[in-house]
Amino acid sequence: MTAPTPAPTPAPTPAQLAAIPAERIPALLQAMPKAELHLHIEGSLEPERIFALAQRNGVSLPYPSVEALRAACAFTDLQSFLDIYYAGASVLLTEQDFHDMAWDYLIKAQADHVVHVEVFFDPQTHTARGVPFEVVIRGLKSACDRAERELGVSAALIMCFLRHLSGDDASRTLDEALPFREMFIGVGLDSSERGHPPEKFARVFARCRELGLHLVAHAGEEGPPAYIESALDVLRVERIDHGVRCLEDPALVARLARDGVPLTVCPLSNVKLCVFPDLAHHNLKALLAAGLKVTLNSDDPAYFGGYINQNYLDTFAALKLDVVAAYTLARNSLEASFVSEARKAAWVDDLNRVFRAFAQASAN
Numbered sequence: 001m002t003a004p005t006p007a008p009t010p011a012p013t014p015a016q017l018a019a020i021p022a023e024r025i026p027a028l029l030q031a032m033p034k035a036e037l038h039l040h041i042e043g044s045l046e047p048e049r050i051f052a053l054a055q056r057n058g059v060s061l062p063y064p065s066v067e068a069l070r071a072a073c074a075f076t077d078l079q080s081f082l083d084i085y086y087a088g089a090s091v092l093l094t095e096q097d098f099h100d101m102a103w104d105y106l107i108k109a110q111a112d113h114v115v116h117v118e119v120f121f122d123p124q125t126h127t128a129r130g131v132p133f134e135v136v137i138r139g140l141k142s143a144c145d146r147a148e149r150e151l152g153v154s155a156a157l158i159m160c161f162l163r164h165l166s167g168d169d170a171s172r173t174l175d176e177a178l179p180f181r182e183m184f185i186g187v188g189l190d191s192s193e194r195g196h197p198p199e200k201f202a203r204v205f206a207r208c209r210e211l212g213l214h215l216v217a218h219a220g221e222e223g224p225p226a227y228i229e230s231a232l233d234v235l236r237v238e239r240i241d242h243g244v245r246c247l248e249d250p251a252l253v254a255r256l257a258r259d260g261v262p263l264t265v266c267p268l269s270n271v272k273l274c275v276f277p278d279l280a281h282h283n284l285k286a287l288l289a290a291g292l293k294v295t296l297n298s299d300d301p302a303y304f305g306g307y308i309n310q311n312y313l314d315t316f317a318a319l320k321l322d323v324v325a326a327y328t329l330a331r332n333s334l335e336a337s338f339v340s341e342a343r344k345a346a347w348v349d350d351l352n353r354v355f356r357a358f359a360q361a362s363a364n
């Protein structure tokens with residue numbers, strides 16, 4: 001005899017959502033289960049950890065102190081950030097270093113009620129310094145497995161190719177990764193966008209598709225909407241990372257909405273890298289109003305001023321977003337993840353329970 005499956009919790013009704021007062025939104029944003037789908041693990045390296053690893057490994061840094069490194073994080077654009085980002089990553093040498101970096105992040109993710117994360121990593125940043133691919137992926141994977149066991153956080157890895165390097169370099173990286181195929185679920189494309197269109201990586205993405213890997217790519221952050229289109233048509237990605245510049249092309253917006261293509265939007269990152277002057281001018285509300293499948297994420301939280309819940313809290317405050325937006329964003333994040341439908345349904349069930357509990361408490 002099998003135990004009866006409990007009936008799923010229905011989605012909160014519009015009346016229930018309306019019953020939750022605006023002052024409860026910050027607590028709701030913290031408590032709701034969510035997935036993080038756009039997080040570069042090297043971008044979660046806090047200055048304190050960078051200095052501790054530099055000491056452990058005898059690496060000298062171009063910054064005299066933690067404070068000096070923090071002060072250098074006043075970026076003018078994507079490239080000024082990447083220069084510091086690569087300096088920070090230079091302290092990572094051993095499997096333990098990669099494990100420790102990922103573990104620091106995963107503990108914070110659990111505190112933010114992240115139930116699932118798809119972690120980006122940049123192997124070329126490390127293999128170019130002589131760190132073997134195997135060291136990188138084994139360190140990260142052991143932290144992901146430990147998170148599932150000890151924190152109840154599900155974590156998977158997505159390997160990103162650096163787009164300022166060549167398509168051939170990306171192909172060689174894929175060759176190096178193949179013996180570890182079972183340790184990652186997909187590939188992405190990141191680093192400097194301008195001047196590096198998706199077409200450069202058509203061949204390597206075609207190989208990845210044949211291998212059954214999930215495909216994502218950064219597009220339409222600093223680059224034009226045409227890069228979003230070619231990421232979809234040439235690379236055939238399933239999600240667009242950032243994608244905020246899609247609004248410049250109404251036909252593209254209609255297509256993204258019709259096909260339900262998820263966008264992994266990162267508001268604090270966009271402000272820090274001057275894509276928008278401040279959060280009040282961010283186009284998240286317009287993206288939601290256009291019916292796009294938007295998710296909220298932290299990108300490189302150690303450098304951009306906050307982890308995922310900080311992104312939610314600051315964005316909701318600046319744009320005066322409501323309870324419906326909170327539910328939509330959290331639900332989108334769970335549905336846009338690369339896990340089984342059964343797993344998604346279980347998390348959506350938890351999400352529905354949290355919102356119904358807030359509505360119930362507000363009614364009392």
Ligand SMILES: [Zn+2]
Binds near residue numbers: 218241299
């Ligand atoms: Zn990113």
